[in-house]
Amino acid sequence: MASIYPATTQPNARQRAGFLSSIRRNLPLSVGLGILWLVAMVLVAIFADRIRPYGITQMDLTSRLAPPGMLKHLLGTDELGRDVLSRLIQSIRLSLVIAFGATLLSAVFGTALGFAAAQFRGLVEHLVLALADFQAALPFLIMSLAVLAFFGSSMVLLVCLMGFYGWERYARIARGLAISAGAQGYAASVVQLGATPARVYLRHILPNVASTLIVSMTLTFPEIILMESGLSFLGLGVQPPATSLGNMVGFGREYLTRAPWIMLAPAAVIMLTTLSISLVGDWLRDRLDPTVR
Template structure:
């Protein structure tokens, strides 16, 4: 009886930790839906995103006088808005995931270099971090894209350097803290090489903090991609993205608002869902908030 009495209070906190609030569950569901749409875009898309239907040009959505052939309406060239939205989701998520991973990898590497070498290398990295944080990224992006031209991979890499200094600061601080705690120094004294120390021992211990930062930076990348595509410096035709659709739809806002509203609401809901899930992960994974 005493064992059961002792074990009973322990089970309740474990169950509480597994509880997912309704808002977070909705956010996770929306994110999973967007990922499924991105992976199955070629299968679930009713038309090609460049297919024309000039007879139904600027057709409204269902419920506003539209036809079932185009449930979300068509744009100024008769292209199906639903099909373009599906392919835009895939393109925008590809850019956002690629840019976030590049930024996290580059920033973490620079932070580890600063923590390992210290001295002049650390000062150089910190100066570069301060310079990157002080420079408006939008101006830098406009200059690079105007000078080097636009390609998808250049665009992804460029967005990857957005907020990399955030990861560098986190990685440097946590790596120095790991050295102060002693476990990294102990592994190093056993003969492990620096690469093994950072990759096998320090990185797994700070991964939760970096993942939280990635979930918080992901919506920023989506909004930045949308803004640059809206200005015509992002994804170029015939490819399409959410920001690209908003940019084209602004010219028909009064006559055909559904061209703009469909991708705009998708951007809002996706960034909101990722932000909610990111805040929840921060509360669950950050040991300082427990």
């Protein structure tokens, strides 16, 4: 019996099904590679001073713009003869420190406001939700450029500024989960036993919502890495002599045609790191969300 579907439709459908099945089969491998890459990045950040072959400001003017592959400079040198590998290692450390600190600050700040909204309700809840709506509608990159241009760039200011990115996500999640936990009854039972609100939220509600907040952190972390890279690329992030991944990309764009390795090495690290965090975040969401299972 002839098929009622056009002949050109069946191969396309089979190709899509085969593509999706191949993704499902290779997902554990992709997640494993992502975890290995993230572990390697963390180790590089921890032991940067020991594995860095040269100082980040050490210049070798006789080897300016040397291409990769040399035994002396594996990833080549920049316009001042500085070793690209050494600067890349230091950039990984600084970018990860900024991203981790900002993500943690954003999670703590947003979760605290979400719990406050769930506890006090009324005016406090409306105020928190209004601030969250304002934050979501605010063009954060433009605001960051204005703040850094007015106050100047410093490491503390940069981390604090990045820490205000995405807090509304944690506030909404924490508020909703806290209200849901209160409706389930176990929080009210603890209150009747004499527990203070702080103990209820920190010892009973927070552990039950921690998995969802952790998944949200894996979503915010790569966004903050890209945001810091963009600010450093524009010259308002990490300032010399310090170096970050975005800082290296910003300086390397002027030599893209003559020495592309200056920009391509940190750009590749940014891409692989954000991709790995996204893959691990999706995997954690599937593993920790009982509704998916």
